[in-house]
Amino acid sequence: MTIGAGPRGPGVLVIEPMGNAGRFLVEAAGRLGLPLYAATRKDIHDGYPDRLRSALAGVCATDLTDTPRALADMEAFCRQHAIAGIAACFELFTPLAAQLAQRVGLPGNDPLLARAARNKILMGEAFAAAGIPAPRWTVVHDGAEAHRAARSRGLGWPLVVKPAEQGGSWGVSVVDGPDRLASAVGAARQYTYAHPHGLKLDARALVQEYIPGAEYSCETVVADGVAYPLPVVRKDTTEGRYRIETGHTCPSGLSAPLARRVQHTAARAALAVGVRNGIAHTELKIPPGTATPYVIETGARLPGDNLCEIIEAATGVNEAVAYLQAVLGRVPDTVASATDAATIRFLLPEHGGVLRQVFIPQTPGTHSELHLRPGDTVPEPADSACRIGHVVARAETVEQARGLADQVAARSRVEVG
Ligand SMILES: Nc1ncnc2c1ncn2[C@@H]1O[C@H](COP(=O)(O)OP(=O)(O)O)[C@@H](O)[C@H]1O
Numbered sequence: 130m131t132i133g134a135g136p137r138g139p140g141v142l143v144i145e146p147m148g149n150a151g152r153f154l155v156e157a158a159g160r161l162g163l164p165l166y167a168a169t170r171k172d173i174h175d176g177y178p179d180r181l182r183s184a185l186a187g188v189c190a191t192d193l194t195d196t197p198r199a200l201a202d203m204e205a206f207c208r209q210h211a212i213a214g215i216a217a218c219f220e221l222f223t224p225l226a227a228q229l230a231q232r233v234g235l236p237g238n239d240p241l242l243a244r245a246a247r248n249k250i251l252m253g254e255a256f257a258a259a260g261i262p263a264p265r266w267t268v269v270h271d272g273a274e275a276h277r278a279a280r281s282r283g284l285g286w287p288l289v290v291k292p293a294e295q296g297g298s299w300g301v302s303v304v305d306g307p308d309r310l311a312s313a314v315g316a317a318r319q320y321t322y323a324h325p326h327g328l329k330l331d332a333r334a335l336v337q338e339y340i341p342g343a344e345y346s347c348e349t350v351v352a353d354g355v356a357y358p359l360p361v362v363r364k365d366t367t368e369g370r371y372r373i374e375t376g377h378t379c380p381s382g383l384s385a386p387l388a389r390r391v392q393h394t395a396a397r398a399a400l401a402v403g404v405r406n407g408i409a410h411t412e413l414k415i416p417p418g419t420a421t422p423y424v425i426e427t428g429a430r431l432p433g434d435n436l437c438e439i440i441e442a443a444t445g446v447n448e449a450v451a452y453l454q455a456v457l458g459r460v461p462d463t464v465a466s467a468t469d470a471a472t473i474r475f476l477l478p479e480h481g482g483v484l485r486q487v488f489i490p491q492t493p494g495t496h497s498e499l500h501l502r503p504g505d506t507v508p509e510p511a512d513s514a515c516r517i518g519h520v521v522a523r524a525e526t527v528e529q530a531r532g533l534a535d536q537v538a539a540r541s542r543v544e545v546g
């Protein structure tokens with residue numbers, strides 16, 4: 130079924146543009162003069178923000194959880210609208226995008242490997258096969274199995290328990306001893322279907338070796354199998370059991386050789402999970418005293434957390450434009466045109482409850498956005514769903530950008546009752 134305007138191609142079909150990076154894809158399509166089409170479910174489209182709905186040239190309404198039906202509906206839509214590129218936005222639909230691209234003969238990722246970019250068990254196997262530095266891991270179904278694995282695999286403490294298929298740190302725990310292992314496995318296995326499409330998830334859990342050190346992220350855009358590295362970003366997280374991003378800064382502050390190593394490892398990770406015409410967001414940690422980036426995960430999608438905005442503010446590179454170019458089979462524009470800095474800081478609550486008040490001061494060089502409003506329920510700070518808002522700071526240097534963002538965060542007031 131088609132909602133909205135008739136054929137206007139050639140354009141790009143985005144499989145579920147709702148979510149953080151969708152906004153950047155819409156802007157990028159505007160800059161490239163490309164019609165952008167969406168594949169989604171009708172009731173989900175009905176709930177799109179006006180800005181997203183009005184930006185779309187047309188919508189393929191289907192059931193994305195029913196793969197044969199979704200592929201048939203989207204294939205017909207692609208032919209009708211002269212679609213020239215397939216993009217994914219939600220990580221969970223990146224394998225579907227690869228299958229569709231192959232079926233309609235458009236540039237795309239390797240459909241045989243694409244599931245490894247969504248499922249951390251297959252991802253671990255792909256990294257091991259490619260010899261990419263990554264934490265050691267094992268699959269577990271319950272607490273008893275996790276105890277046996279922790280002993281027999283010599284993973285040491287702390288260790289990390291996480292769901293095979295999830296994001297946003299949902300269900301991820303850093304466990305410092307045997308007492309909390311069983312409850313961490315329960316938390317990792319609680320997700321059986323993903324909101325809002327109701328996509329069935331692999332509900333197995335992984336127990337992973339803990340990699341110490343600072344954390345970074347790096348996108349790689351790949352066009353016709355050629356990897357183009359994008360800027361490295363420093364990622365800050367909470368400490369302790371739940372690791373939630375508290376902010377990101379670009380550039381990363383790493384020395385040029387180490388940043389190149391991060392880019393190289395991220396590119397290897399992207400290629401290992403079959404990214405051929407697309408983009409990958411890779412997260413890495415560098416253990417103290419080493420120059421070896423370990424890959425924590427990669428996803429065949431644009432980054433979340435407004436990273437597109439941070440990277441463009443710092444370097445002039447628009448990752449969403451580069452992604453659209455790659456899915457169209459064009460050479461992506463990845464050359465930096467600026468040497469500035471940008472930081473995003475998230476406002477997190479100390480505990481869950483109801484948001485009573487929130488105040489973020491206005492400071493030159495910064496802008497802020499609220500994610501929750503007074504009266505909204507604030508989830509416990511166990512994953513990224515608890516974010517109350519964020520501030521973005523732009524400056525000439527990393528120190529200035531971080532300092533400005535920290536200043537605004539320190540002067541912000543969040544009251545949760
Ligand atoms: N093996 C690990 N060693 C150290 N920290 C980890 C490890 N796995 C995950 N983490 C921490 O937990 C965060 C969330 O885990 P991640 O695997 O990225 O899951 P998600 O897909 O939910 O983002 C990471 O950004 C990192 O800070």
Ligand SMILES: [Mg+2]
Nearest residue numbers: 297298412426
């Ligand atoms: Mg992650």
